[in-house]
Amino acid sequence: MSWTMSEKRRMIGEVTAGGHLARKKGVPLSVEYVSQVDSTAEDAPIGNGIAENSVGETAAAASAKAPDYPSSLVGTSVVTLDDISTQQIRELLHRAQYIDAHRTTVAHTCDGRVLATLFYEPSTRTRLSFETAMLRLGGQVIGFAGAQLSSVSKGESIADTLKTVSNYVDVVAIRHPKEGAALVASHAASVPVINAGDGGHMHPTQTLADLATLQSRFGRINDLTVGLCGDLTFGRTVHSLIETLCRFGHVRFVLISPDELKTPQYVLDRINATETCSYVEASDLAENIGDLDVLYMTRVQKERFFNEDDYLRLRDTYILDADKMRLAKQDMAVLHPLPRVNEIAVEVDDDPRAAYFEQVKNGMLMRMALESAVIGDVLPGYEPLQRKEVRA
Numbered sequence: 001m002s003w004t005m006s007e008k009r010r011m012i013g014e015v016t017a018g019g020h021l022a023r024k025k026g027v028p029l030s031v032e033y034v035s036q037v038d039s040t041a042e043d044a045p046i047g048n049g050i051a052e053n054s055v056g057e058t059a060a061a062a063s064a065k066a067p068d069y070p071s072s073l074v075g076t077s078v079v080t081l082d083d084i085s086t087q088q089i090r091e092l093l094h095r096a097q098y099i100d101a102h103r104t105t106v107a108h109t110c111d112g113r114v115l116a117t118l119f120y121e122p123s124t125r126t127r128l129s130f131e132t133a134m135l136r137l138g139g140q141v142i143g144f145a146g147a148q149l150s151s152v153s154k155g156e157s158i159a160d161t162l163k164t165v166s167n168y169v170d171v172v173a174i175r176h177p178k179e180g181a182a183l184v185a186s187h188a189a190s191v192p193v194i195n196a197g198d199g200g201h202m203h204p205t206q207t208l209a210d211l212a213t214l215q216s217r218f219g220r221i222n223d224l225t226v227g228l229c230g231d232l233t234f235g236r237t238v239h240s241l242i243e244t245l246c247r248f249g250h251v252r253f254v255l256i257s258p259d260e261l262k263t264p265q266y267v268l269d270r271i272n273a274t275e276t277c278s279y280v281e282a283s284d285l286a287e288n289i290g291d292l293d294v295l296y297m298t299r300v301q302k303e304r305f306f307n308e309d310d311y312l313r314l315r316d317t318y319i320l321d322a323d324k325m326r327l328a329k330q331d332m333a334v335l336h337p338l339p340r341v342n343e344i345a346v347e348v349d350d351d352p353r354a355a356y357f358e359q360v361k362n363g364m365l366m367r368m369a370l371e372s373a374v375i376g377d378v379l380p381g382y383e384p385l386q387r388k389e390v391r392a
Contacts, residue, residue, distance in 0.1 A: 023298065086247050086248060091386070092208060105379075111139070113170045115130065116172045117143035118185075119145045119174075119196070120175060130367050142169065171191055174196055175198070182197060206337050210237070210337075216362065219318070226241075227256055228242070228296045228298070230299060232298070244278070252279070326350060344356070
């Protein structure tokens, strides 16, 4: 979901422990907020241009080093994938493929650069993936893993944290339990900010990993029947993936969930607004698995529930095991954003259709592609996709 300029300005209320951007089940992130408006954040510039970064390099200087083609992402903050074009997404997929094939060649692309990982909620894969991506490019990493380890425990606002950290680093990855926190961070920072997940809203880099996995498995990211199963209400990875696939078009969605965890209406509206996309809602995985090219499993997220009894009742609704896999196509791909609890049996791991650990690798490669792109560092020997297409 994207926001208008006026909505962004209204949303630059500070996201704090005592207030957050209001959202009701089944509706998009609201522009109404219940926290005190931070006037300093309101004055932050709208847009993705970076000011002066941690090594004294201006946006103009960084742009001068960046590739001169329309899909260049230098200086861009990525809060949702709506912040970048489909052409830029395809460029990132191409860039990640090059990185994977030229690990040694790109190992010093980001020498002297620093990434900050500001993780206000627990994470293993996403945080380590962001950090490993920068380290493999030759850069360095600072940050924290948990709000209790930061000055937020002393009452510091997100805006002030980002204004401070911007003086130390070249790019920031932020995860926060409050929806809209990444948007606030992007307006306060003077360097590019990448959303590593904000509440139940969006998780753009996970979606990039998902797209890379589809590209790897099928050679395309559309003309597919994609089943999404489990927690479709609070699953930010699900929302991001559906909305992004709709931008490319020609996807049929099968939305499998219990009534309590159905897909929010605003996501369904997005599918309906796309002429070449369609959806059906279902509650039985076994009855639908045979129609799928892709099965995207999700866990029921305990941290999104206020009532533990509801969580325990819904936790085991869907379990993918060998018996169900026998009903699926021989080339179906099973994806999962991880971590899993028990929604995919361990016996499925050895099935060649299991692609969820491949997703992990692709997530690192896509973050390498994105981090180097927003900073403006050129991959040695890399030829942009657009130039190759023009030459062809």
